[in-house]
Amino acid sequence: MLKKISNIGDCGITCDFGDEVNKNTNKEVIKLFNFIKESVNSRKIKGILNYTPSYNKLIINFELGQIKSNEIIEFIKSSDYSKINLPENTKILEIPICYDEEFALDIKRLEEKTKLNFKEIVSKHLETNFFVYMIGFVPGQPFLGDLSENLYHDRLDTPRIKINKGSVGIVEKFCTIYTFESPGGWNIIGRTPFELFNINKKNISILSPGDTIKFKSITKEQFFSFKNE
Amino acid sequence: MSNYFKVIRPGINSTFQDLGRFGLQHLGIVASGCMDQLSFCISNKLVGNKISEGALEFAYQGPLLELVGDSVLVAISGKVNFNIIKKSGETIQGTSNESFNISDGDQIDILSTLNSVYGYFSILGGFKLKEVKGSVSTLVRANIGPNKGDKLKSTDKIFFNRSSKKDKTKKIQVEFEQDNIIRVMQGLQIHYFSKKSQEDFFSNEYKITKLTDRMGMRLEGVKLQNIINKNIKSEGITKGSIQVPGDGQPIILLSDHPTIGGYPKIANVITADYDKLVQKTPGTIIKFKLVNLAVAENAFQDYVRKF
Numbered sequence: 249m250l251k252k253i254s255n256i257g258d259c260g261i262t263c264d265f266g267d268e269v270n271k272n273t274n275k276e277v278i279k280l281f282n283f284i285k286e287s288v289n290s291r292k293i294k295g296i297l298n299y300t301p302s303y304n305k306l307i308i309n310f311e312l313g314q315i316k317s318n319e320i321i322e323f324i325k326s327s328d329y330s331k332i333n334l335p336e337n338t339k340i341l342e343i344p345i346c347y348d349e350e351f352a353l354d355i356k357r358l359e360e361k362t363k364l365n366f367k368e369i370v371s372k373h374l375e376t377n378f379f380v381y382m383i384g385f386v387p388g389q390p391f392l393g394d395l396s397e398n399l400y401h402d403r404l405d406t407p408r409i410k411i412n413k414g415s416v417g418i419v420e421k422f423c424t425i426y427t428f429e430s431p432g433g434w435n436i437i438g439r440t441p442f443e444l445f446n447i448n449k450k451n452i453s454i455l456s457p458g459d460t461i462k463f464k465s466i467t468k469e470q471f472f473s474f475k476n477e
Numbered sequence: 478m479s480n481y482f483k484v485i486r487p488g489i490n491s492t493f494q495d496l497g498r499f500g501l502q503h504l505g506i507v508a509s510g511c512m513d514q515l516s517f518c519i520s521n522k523l524v525g526n527k528i529s530e531g532a533l534e535f536a537y538q539g540p541l542l543e544l545v546g547d548s549v550l551v552a553i554s555g556k557v558n559f560n561i562i563k564k565s566g567e568t569i570q571g572t573s574n575e576s577f578n579i580s581d582g583d584q585i586d587i588l589s590t591l592n593s594v595y596g597y598f599s600i601l602g603g604f605k606l607k608e609v610k611g612s613v614s615t616l617v618r619a620n621i622g623p624n625k626g627d628k629l630k631s632t633d634k635i636f637f638n639r640s641s642k643k644d645k646t647k648k649i650q651v652e653f654e655q656d657n658i659i660r661v662m663q664g665l666q667i668h669y670f671s672k673k674s675q676e677d678f679f680s681n682e683y684k685i686t687k688l689t690d691r692m693g694m695r696l697e698g699v700k701l702q703n704i705i706n707k708n709i710k711s712e713g714i715t716k717g718s719i720q721v722p723g724d725g726q727p728i729i730l731l732s733d734h735p736t737i738g739g740y741p742k743i744a745n746v747i748t749a750d751y752d753k754l755v756q757k758t759p760g761t762i763i764k765f766k767l768v769n770l771a772v773a774e775n776a777f778q779d780y781v782r783k784f
Contacts, residue, residue: 257662257745258773260715269710298502300713302737307713312748312777384505384736387619447609447621453504
């Protein structure tokens with residue numbers, strides 16, 4: 249439930265759904281996100297520049313010359329967006345992943361820490377339906393949850409300077425896919441050849457906040473012969 | 478005959494920008510866009526373009542460009558030291574915020590921004606730039622934007638549209654704000670900092686460090702003490718947010734900021750003072766002044782009157 253709306257500077261507001269990070273809270277965030285996006289697209293509201301959902305908040309940025317925060321707050325409060333139903337998991341997208349040791353940089357350490365063997369870690373990862381909580385930090389990077397509890401693990405003490413594009417990492421109850429080569433502190437368990445983000449395509453991001461995905465194991469040969477459309 | 482600028486020297490960080498790429502932050506794409514909106518718009522006004530037309534933004538040292546083709550009306554805005562080197566070899570000192578004509582073989586040598594960071598170069602009719610998702614802004618970090626999403630390089634050619642419009646040269650008197658007071662509103666997590674640190678933040682001076690670029694501005698000053706948690710649940714980021722990581726030194730998030738982040742924010746720079754802020758060079762001492770929403774909205778009204 250929407251708990252509080254606050255200003256962020258003079259051209260942003262945050263809609264706060266409480267401190268819990270779980271799917272139910274995030275689904276409420278996504279409902280408001282969908283409502284704002286749809287209202288912008290159908291020109292029911294003007295001057296909105298960006299709308300960014302995260303685990304428990306939706307941030308809305310606007311053009312101060314077009315609209316003021318009190319008008320947006322009024323617009324949200326007078327709508328009954330929470331009654332809108334989220335499209336039921338329309339489809340579960342399958343994302344190929346290769347767990348070969350060349351890619352799974354941290355799996356040995358996870359085996360020690362979690363007391364699970366490689367096969368068990370992989371099968372727990374493969375059996376999870378992951379919910380897309382949010383996308384960002386860098387373009388297209390999804391934050392997925394929730395991992396099986398036995399796989400919960402902290403961030404690396406010293407982040408790596410370079411993590412390859414497509415690397416799949418886990419931290420606490422979350423899983424992410426690096427869409428760009430970048431530094432990072434997540435525990436890397438595999439890599440996908442699947443291109444989630446491409447600015448030159450009509451649909452630039454395969455995933456959107458609120459989607460559901462599942463991983464599908466592939467061999468190293470399949471990894472290297474994989475062709476993105 | 479094709480008309481273009483030959484890039485002889487690209488400058489330190491020269492990128493094409495417009496007012497930004499919007500509606501994609503939920504997919505991880507920050508708006509980007511020109512750092513100093515007023516100077517950007519002035520460069521377009523000087524050559525008779527619509528104010529949102531894409532322009533070349535440069536920082537500190539700008540490019541050295543040579544025109545190949547028919548004469549054109551161009552302008553440089555900001556506080557910029559530049560020369561026009563005529564084909565004949567004659568060098569004329571340029572004047573910023575005033576448009577001028579250059580001819581085939583002439584060079585424009587943008588030497589440096591004066592006591593400021595960003596300047597803009599515009600041309601009548603606009604540059605020939607490929608829009609990416611409705612904008613010609615460049616986000617180098619993710620290679621999004623025209624020129625393959627990259628900074629200007631010395632082998633590049635800059636093509637532009639030929640305009641049938643004949644526009645006269647003109648001059649715009651620009652009053653640059655000289656003071657170093659940046660007005661801010663309370664940040665979402667201001668209560669994460671001790672009462673003393675909140676007072677420190679608004680009463681002490683902070684120095685802009687060299688670790689400053691289009692993404693953010695790292696400050697150095699009184700260390701701010703976090704009394705709740707050095708991290709927050711990652712949330713969407715707004716341009717001008719001032720976040721404070723574990724080391725207690727503030728970072729102001731600028732136009733190319735990450736789309737989400739997990740550090741608490743103590744304050745947010747108001748829109749009316751953003752252009753002034755981004756033009757401050759490393760080493761400058763700034764001071765924050767706390768204002769409320771009504772003051773910020775009024776300041777914005779004064780700010781837009783300058784456009």
